[in-house]
Amino acid sequence: MKKSSAFIMVVPGLVILAICLFLPLLRVLVPTFYTGDYLFSAYADFFKDSYYLKIFVRTVKVAVITTIVCMAAGVPTAYFISRCDKKWRGILLSVSIFPMMTNSVIRSFAWINILGSNGIVNRFLMMSGLVDKPVKLLYTDFAIIIGSVYLFLPLMIVTVAGVMENIGDDMMEAALSLGADRLKAFMKVIFPMSLPGIIVGGILVFTGTLTAYTTPQLLGGNKNMVLATFIYQRAMSVGDWNGAAVISLIMIVVTLAVIKGFNALAARLDKRGGDHA
Amino acid sequence: MRKNKLLTAFAILVFVFMIAPLIIITVTAFGEGSAITFPIKTFSVKWFVNVFALKSFRISFVTSLEIALLATVIALLVGIPAAYALARSGMKGRGFLKSVFLSPTIVPGIVIGFVLYQFLVLTLKIPVFVGLLAGHFMVTLPYVIRVVGSSLDQFDFSVEEAAWSLGCTKTGAFFRVVLPNITSGISAAFMLAFINSFNNIPVSMFLSGPGVSTFPATLMNYIEYNYDPTVSAVSVVLMAVTVLLMVIVDKTLGVAALAK
Numbered sequence: 001m002k003k004s005s006a007f008i009m010v011v012p013g014l015v016i017l018a019i020c021l022f023l024p025l026l027r028v029l030v031p032t033f034y035t036g037d038y039l040f041s042a043y044a045d046f047f048k049d050s051y052y053l054k055i056f057v058r059t060v061k062v063a064v065i066t067t068i069v070c071m072a073a074g075v076p077t078a079y080f081i082s083r084c085d086k087k088w089r090g091i092l093l094s095v096s097i098f099p100m101m102t103n104s105v106i107r108s109f110a111w112i113n114i115l116g117s118n119g120i121v122n123r124f125l126m127m128s129g130l131v132d133k134p135v136k137l138l139y140t141d142f143a144i145i146i147g148s149v150y151l152f153l154p155l156m157i158v159t160v161a162g163v164m165e166n167i168g169d170d171m172m173e174a175a176l177s178l179g180a181d182r183l184k185a186f187m188k189v190i191f192p193m194s195l196p197g198i199i200v201g202g203i204l205v206f207t208g209t210l211t212a213y214t215t216p217q218l219l220g221g222n223k224n225m226v227l228a229t230f231i232y233q234r235a236m237s238v239g240d241w242n243g244a245a246v247i248s249l250i251m252i253v254v255t256l257a258v259i260k261g262f263n264a265l266a267a268r269l270d271k272r273g274g275d276h277a
Numbered sequence: 278m279r280k281n282k283l284l285t286a287f288a289i290l291v292f293v294f295m296i297a298p299l300i301i302i303t304v305t306a307f308g309e310g311s312a313i314t315f316p317i318k319t320f321s322v323k324w325f326v327n328v329f330a331l332k333s334f335r336i337s338f339v340t341s342l343e344i345a346l347l348a349t350v351i352a353l354l355v356g357i358p359a360a361y362a363l364a365r366s367g368m369k370g371r372g373f374l375k376s377v378f379l380s381p382t383i384v385p386g387i388v389i390g391f392v393l394y395q396f397l398v399l400t401l402k403i404p405v406f407v408g409l410l411a412g413h414f415m416v417t418l419p420y421v422i423r424v425v426g427s428s429l430d431q432f433d434f435s436v437e438e439a440a441w442s443l444g445c446t447k448t449g450a451f452f453r454v455v456l457p458n459i460t461s462g463i464s465a466a467f468m469l470a471f472i473n474s475f476n477n478i479p480v481s482m483f484l485s486g487p488g489v490s491t492f493p494a495t496l497m498n499y500i501e502y503n504y505d506p507t508v509s510a511v512s513v514v515l516m517a518v519t520v521l522l523m524v525i526v527d528k529t530l531g532v533a534a535l536a537k
Contacts, residue, residue, distance in 0.1 A: 006366035009358035024396035080288035110298035211385030
């Protein structure tokens with residue numbers, strides 16, 4: 001293929017990306033470097049402010065816990081799906097994909113009905129006499145975490161199941177015939193082989209939770225803000241556009257750092273797996 | 278293969294966790310009272326009537342369809358040639374170019390909406406609808422690049438070269454040989470991009486204005502001020518459409534096409 005025609009094919013996309021993404025990003029984010037007393041002082045101020053720091057820490061905490069829970073629940077489930085026969089695999093995969101295709105407003109709304117003061121959990125607790133008055137579940141960090149797990153668990157399962165499907169049954173059987181028990185065979189053979197999928201799933205869940213807007217807004221409320229909801233609040237309610245831009249860049253940097261970190265971890269685990277082999 | 282009972286039980290619990298909340302919503306949509314209750318006391322479809330009676334829902338639904346469709350079509354028009362060039366040419370910096378095309382996935386949706394609102398809408402005075410479309414283009418483009426790209430990676434380009442040697446022009450070969458061979462990838466990219474654009478909220482949060490509001494944003498707004506089964510009824514309608522779409526995809530492309 002001629003260079004000139006390849007060039008023509010990529011240019012329209014690059015032009016739109018430049019005008020509608022890169023240029024706006026630069027125009028809005030770069031000026032934040034120069035606001036305040038010295039270079040990057042707006043960023044130093046952000047991390048000095050205990051209220052801002054609390055929101056930052058909450059966001060990271062929610063993302064870390066959500067990722068761990070999604071891995072713990074998603075990896076065995078993905079393994080289960082990958083070992084089913086073709087018919088069941090199709091059904092279970094569809095059941096996992098369905099929530100992903102359903103709007104996140106709906107999926108968060110479901111948890112308002114479950115966790116609210118008049119919700120299912122609280123009415124059960126009251127009826128059974130365990131508590132006298134409703135327990136505050138909604139508008140807490142716990143609600144954001146459970147909503148985020150609910151949002152991203154299907155993504156984890158589908159991503160990991162896709163990788164595990166390609167690992168043949170004979171791998172497990174070989175490990176078993178060589179004397180490993182099932183758990184050991186899973187940990188020593190299946191798990192390392194599906195690590196690339198688990199890492200990709202981890203990146204998707206972590207960055208997704210870190211930047212999610214809908215779930216923290218609906219389940220966390222105004223008192224339990226995370227970075228994404230905080231951007232909106234700074235810009236729209238307070239009119240602090242510079243502050244919103246500062247938070248924007250922080251989110252982008254953390255996202256990039258997490259992706260790099262996960263990939264570095266994957267490379268290291270891969271090498272260690274090789275040493276054992 | 279013999280199944281581990283513990284693993285089976287665990288997987289069942291996980292699936293109950295994923296599905297039960299959606300079943301609860303579905304049941305509450307048919308309750309009569311204006312407070313959401315589960316289980317329901319009396320059966321009614323009046324909240325479904327309310328869904329179709331609400332003007333803001335109707336208008337924003339049409340807006341969302343327009344935005345999702347336009348954004349997806351533009352992403353396909355721009356993305357298919359780009360994915361082809363990335364897969365086919367020995368261009369220098371292919372890897373870098375690909376990451377440029379996928380870069381919208383690294384920028385959080387709320388940030389895309391925020392910078393587009395500030396730059397396109399406030400500074401350049403571009404209409405909000407166009408800004409919203411630009412934002413949703415950023416949602417749809419990576420799906421096209423990724424899904425069409427992976428189907429091009431599996432395509433045997435010697436078929437295209439055979440067409441050339443038989444006298445077909447480069448353009449002719451692209452349209453008559455390459456495109457027909459990647460239609461399933463294009464369809465999958467279309468579905469994924471469309472659904473994700475339609476469902477997207479963060480990008481649209483800033484990019485709304487008089488008469489311009491997406492359906493999920495309107496729904497979210499409604500939830501924050503009202504708490505009645507109308508939203509449950511909307512959910513049931515949307516879930517029914519989703520099931521229908523998934524059945525169509527399963528019959529044509531296989532449901533795994535949506536797992537990308």
